[in-house]
Amino acid sequence: MFDKELVKNIRAAFPRAVKDFNGRERAFFDNGTGTLVLESAAQAEAKARIDCSANVGGIFDESKSAEETIETGRQVVADYLNAPSLNTIVSGESATTLFFTVSYALGKEFKGTENVVTTELEHYANVSPWNELVRQGKIKEVRFARMNKEDGTLDLEHMKELIDSNTKVVSVTSASNMTGTKIPLEPVCKIAREAQAYFLVDAVHHVPHEPIDVQAIDCDFLVFSGYKLFGSHGSFMYSNVDYLESLKPYKVKPSKNYGPAKWESGTRNQAMFASIKGVMDHFLWLSEQVQSQYDGEFKEYAENKRALKIAMDAIQQNEKGLSKTVLKGFDDIPGLLNILNVKVYGIIDTNRLNERDPTFAFSVDNTPHEEVVKRLWEEGGIAARAGNFYSYAQEVYNQLNVIRISLVHYNTIEEVRIFLKTLNAICSKL
Ligand SMILES: Cc1ncc(COP(=O)(O)O)c(C=O)c1O
The missing domain is CATH 3.90.1150.10 (Aspartate Aminotransferase, domain 1)
Incomplete structure (x- = not known):
C-alpha cells in the first residue's frame, strides 16, 4: 500500500x-x-492550445510544435502499452468512434457469412458496431459468450462453443464497466488465434488499474480513452502495423495511405497528445516514489517502459x-x-x-x-x-x-x- x-x-x-x-x-x-x-495533463493541454495553435505541415513554429507534440504523445502511449513503435498508435475522438472505425474497416473484408464473438460483459461501444455490420449485411451475426451471473466472470467454455470456421473477430473488454470483473485475456487470445480471427480488446475501463502490454496480450487492436486515464477526452488505439497497412478504413483521397494518419479522419487535436504526455509524466514521477520496492522486477522493459510498468503495478x-x-x-x-x-x-x-x-x-x-x-x-x-x-x-x-x-x-x-x-x-x- x-x-x-x-x-x-x-x-x-x-x-x-x-x-x-x-x-x-x-x-x-x-x-x-x-x-x-491531473494538473500536469491539464496544464500541458492548455500550453499546447497556445504553442501548437496551427495545423501540422507548416514551416512556422506553432506547426512544428504541433507535429512534435503529436509524435511525443504517440510515443508515450506506445511506451505505456509496450507497443513496438509510435507508428502503431492511432488517435480518435472517442473509444466508441474507434470501434466503429475498425468495425467498418473489417466489414469491408467480409462476405456476409461471418460472425463476431463478443461477451455479455461488454460496454455497448463493443456491441453496436458489430450489430451495425449485421444490419448492413457485412456479417451474419454477433454471438455473446455468457457471463456467470453469480460472480460476473466470463464463461470461457461457452466462448469456445460459439467459435466456428465463420468466426472472424473475437472482441472483448478487459474489464466490465459494471462489475469490475476482468476477462483473462490470455486464454481468450488463444481461442481467437485458433480460430484465426482478429482479436480486439476494449481497455477503456481497465486502463487506469493495471500495467498493459499489447505484445504480451498479443492482440490485434486495443482501445482506451484519455479521460478515463486522468487526461483529456480523445482516445487511442494500438494496432499492429500489418493491419494498419492492409485494412481499408473510410478516408478522404488526399489523406495519407499509410501509418496512423490513414486511420485518423480530419485534423488532429494536438492538445490531447500533450495531455497524455502529462499523464505519463505523473506515472514516471510515481514510479520514482516506489522504485525501491521493485528491485529486480520488470527488467525485461527498458527505461520509461519499465518505469510505467512499475507505476501501474504499484497502483494495482x-x-x-x-x-x-x-x-x-x-x-x-x-x-x-x-x-x-x-x-x-x-x-x-x-x-x-x-x-x-x-x-x-x-x-x-x-x-x-x-x-x-x-x-x-x-x-x-x-x-x-x-x-x-x-x-x-x-x-x-x-x-x-x-x-x-x-x-x-x-x-x-x-x-x-x-x-x-x-x-x-x-x-x-x-
Ligand atoms: C468499457 C468501456 N468501453 C467503452 C467506453 C466508451 O468510451 P468513449 O466514451 O471514449 O467512447 C466506455 C465508457 O464508459 C467503457 O467503460
Missing part, C-alpha cells in the same frame, strides 16, 4: 481530488465515468487494498447484503482481488437508486452515480439501473470508510 505521505502527494497532483471547485470536501467515486484530471497493488476495504465493509455491516436488501454484483470474495478492478455495482431494493446516490452525496460527500452505464451486462442481470462506485489510485481508505458508513446509515433508515 502507498504510505500516507505518498497518498497525500498523489492527491496533490489532482487539483480536485480533495475538494470540488466550490471548496466542498468530497470523495470522487465516479471514476469509471471519467476520472479527475494499492487499489487491491481499497477493494478489500469495500468488500469487507459490505460484508461486515451486519445484515447489509440480506436484511437491508443491498445486492452487490460481481466478485465479492476478498481472496479474488486479482480478478477484479475496484469498481462496484450494487442495487438497493424498493428505493429509487437516484435517491440513494443523492443521499450518499448530501450525507457523506460521496460522488457516485446510478444508471445503465451503456452496459450489456446490466441487461443480462435484468437490472437496468444500478449504483456504481469506481475507485482509482487517488482514492483513500478513509474515503471508503465514509462511504460505507453513509451507505449503512442510508440503508438503516429505509
